[in-house]
Amino acid sequence: MKQDATSKLALNTYTKLMRGAESVTVRVGRKMSDAGLTISQFGVLEALLHKGPMCQRDVASKILKSTGNITLVIDNLEKQGLVQRERSLEDRRYCTVLLTEKGRGLIEATFAEVEAAIVAEMGVLTDAEQETLGKLCKKLGLREG
Amino acid sequence: MKQDATSKLALNTYTKLMRGAESVTVRVGRKMSDAGLTISQFGVLEALLHKGPMCQRDVASKILKSTGNITLVIDNLEKQGLVQRERSLEDRRYCTVLLTEKGRGLIEATFAEVEAAIVAEMGVLTDAEQETLGKLCKKLGLREG
DNA sequence: CCATAACGATTAAATGTCAAACTATTTTTT
DNA sequence: AAAAAATAGTTTGACATTTAATCGTTATGG
Structure with missing residues (x-):
């Protein structure tokens, strides 16, 4: 394939990937903001719900954000x-972060909403297509950062 | 397929899509920050380079951001x-935004860098895989927002 | 014509984001 | 044990982002 066609295909694919991911993010994120949570806040609560109490550093790496950011969230x-x-x-350097009862109730309810939204979003693809999409995205994520 | 398995597949696919898109974004975005540009700033300059001068509202819709944001950028x-x-x-309500000479020089150089980075990122996939990924992402983007 | 609606841009408030500098604490080295 | 390095968290500064309110301008329906 000519160099130019290679670039064109790559740019095209990149754009579609970004737009697709963005629009899914926006629609799923709406379920979070309906519950009064930002995407980051949801991520933190979800991590605590499913993984149990953890220190801020672990929370940060779980949701792929900086530790300076986690402090604020x-x-x-x-x-x-x-x-x-x-x-x-x-070790007094560590803070363990844990859900309150109120937090647990909120994230349990919200997670169910979000999960349903994700299933609905992905529902435009067949199971086989989802498998394929997952594999391709995983390949893209594997490169060194 | 059982409901539970459907959910699991959807969540799994969603996670891989988000991680894949995120890691590509981060690595490509590095080329922009190397040039002293944020992703949004790059997007604005790129739109002006390839589409010519336009008003702020058009810039906003081009890079999928709010008009309030565009003003600041x-x-x-x-x-x-x-x-x-x-x-x-x-019509004095409109502002036409256009590249300066300096801006044109910077975005031309930076775009080349970014394009190369995108081609490199997508290069982990074969052409056929890129076609497939593009189609699947496009399907995801088509739902009403 | 004029009141009002529509529209583009700006501003303000709240939150998020990162990087870098800084604090407190613990571990390692000498 | 004291000095140095490493680690967890916090703070700060610059920029981004959205939503909602506002300003100025233009279009439109009575």
Whole structure:
């Protein structure tokens, strides 16, 4: 294939990937904002729900954000009474972050909504297409950063 | 397929799509920040380079951002002398945004870098795989928002 | 013609984002 | 054990982003 055609195909694919991911993100994100949560806040609560209490560093790596950012997100969640910080006794550098009852209730309900939205979004693809999409996206993610 | 398996596949596909798109974005975005541009700034300059001068509303829809946002992004580009605003004479509500010489030089050089990065990213997929990925992503983007 | 609606741009407030500098604490080295 | 390095978290500064409110301009229906 000529160099120019290669570039064209790559740019085209890139654009479609970005637009597709973006529009899914926007529509799924609406379920989160309906619940009064930002995407980051949802990510933090979801991690705590499914993985249990963890320190901020682990939260950050779980949702692929910087630790400086996590501090703020957790600040805001704490203000709303959705999570709680506990300074570790063994190693006082660590904060363990855990869900409050209120936080657990909210994320359980919201997660169900979001899950349904994701299933609906992906429902435009057959199972086989989803498998294929997953494999291709995984390949793209594997390169070194 | 059982409902549970359907959900699991959808969630799995969703996660891979998000991670794949995110990691490509980060790596390609690095070329932009190397040039001192944010992703949005790059998007604005790129639109102006390839589509010619346009009003802010068109810029906004081109890069899928709100008009309030565009005002700020263009403010910052203008401060750096990369673009220029011109209030339209026929209809004074419109601002035409156009590239300066400096802006044109920067975006031409940066676009080449970014294009190369995109080609490299997509290069992990065969041409056929890229076609497939493009089609699947397009399907995902088509739903009503 | 004039009141009002529509429209483009701007501004403001809230949140998020990263990078870099900084603090507190623990571990490692010497 | 003291000094140095590493680690977790916080703070700060610059930019981004959205939504909603506002300003100025243009179009439209009575």
